[in-house]
Amino acid sequence: IPSRWHLGDNLRQLATTGDGIYFRWYLNSLLYAGIGALLCAFVCIAAGYAFHVYAFRGKEKLFGLVLLGVLVPTTALALPMYLLASKLGIVNSFWAVFIPSLVNPFGVYLARVFCAGYVPGELLEAARMDGAGELRTFWSIGLRMVMPGYVTVFLFQFTAIWNNFFLPLVMLSDNRLFPVSLGLFAWNSQTHAFPEYYPLVVTGSLLAVVPLVVAFVVLQRHWKAGLTA
Incomplete structure (x- = not known):
């Protein structure tokens, strides 16, 4: 066991390097992955519901x-x-x-x-007989009954967006818009010239795993039910 732990020192250094740019990257990733996965899962469920229920x-x-x-x-789609x-523009x-993260063909299939x-x-049919419209039927009955599927698609998409690297690499040049994956890559590419970035990259990678662990632990009950079905 190490006689001294450096995690506290590394976290303080992480918070001060580049005026706290790491946590700006962290917030960007939470926005890209959190909001993107929520909206994408809803779009996928709505599309899957339409494919299942309606004949056209x-x-x-x-x-x-x-x-x-x-x-x-996805790498083949980056240039187009x-x-x-x-x-x-x-x-x-x-x-x-953000916008490309709202599309997930595999999520539509799963839904x-x-x-x-x-x-x-x-x-x-019973809901329609009671006078519910199509949107009301989907919102009040269909969406709630398929909630395990919604959570499953959300987790898959959240993980995919959080780990997304190539699309931000192609699209972004302003480092204040980087997600945490691209930001850590930028730091890691400088470690040969600036060895002091090594502990920042390792500590930043440790923190980057936390949202994925939290998401799976909190939602695992729905996720297990979804995968079983």
Whole structure:
């Protein structure tokens, strides 16, 4: 066991280096991953619900296109998304990283599977017979019944956004907009010239794991139920 622990000293150094830029990165990651995963999970559940409940022309072909999206690696989409962001004028902004995180084809597939297992058609028909509209039926019945699926998609997307590296690397040049993964990479690339960054990178990596651990521990009851289904 070490005779002296340096965690406190490293945390103080982490908080003062670059005027506390690390915790700015940390907050960026929480915004990208937290809000992005919440909205993405809702979009996925809504799309999966629509694919399960409604019959419309070309439904299976459209769903096939969604499944094709699962096969495309995210790194292959980085350059096209950069060109789109450039045309929209949002390169090197919060939106350049946030908006792409709202799309998850695998989440739509999972959501349709969950809706098929959790949302019986008879219950939806009963709601319609009682006079509930389609939005009310989805919000009050469908969404609540498929909540384990919502949590599962949320956890998958939260982890993916939190660990996302290549898209911010392509989109961002302002270090104040970096997520924690890209910020730690920038520090780690300077350790050969500035060895004092080594403890900062190690301590920052330790703190970067905490939100993922907390999310899985807090939501594990829903997550286990979702994966079992």
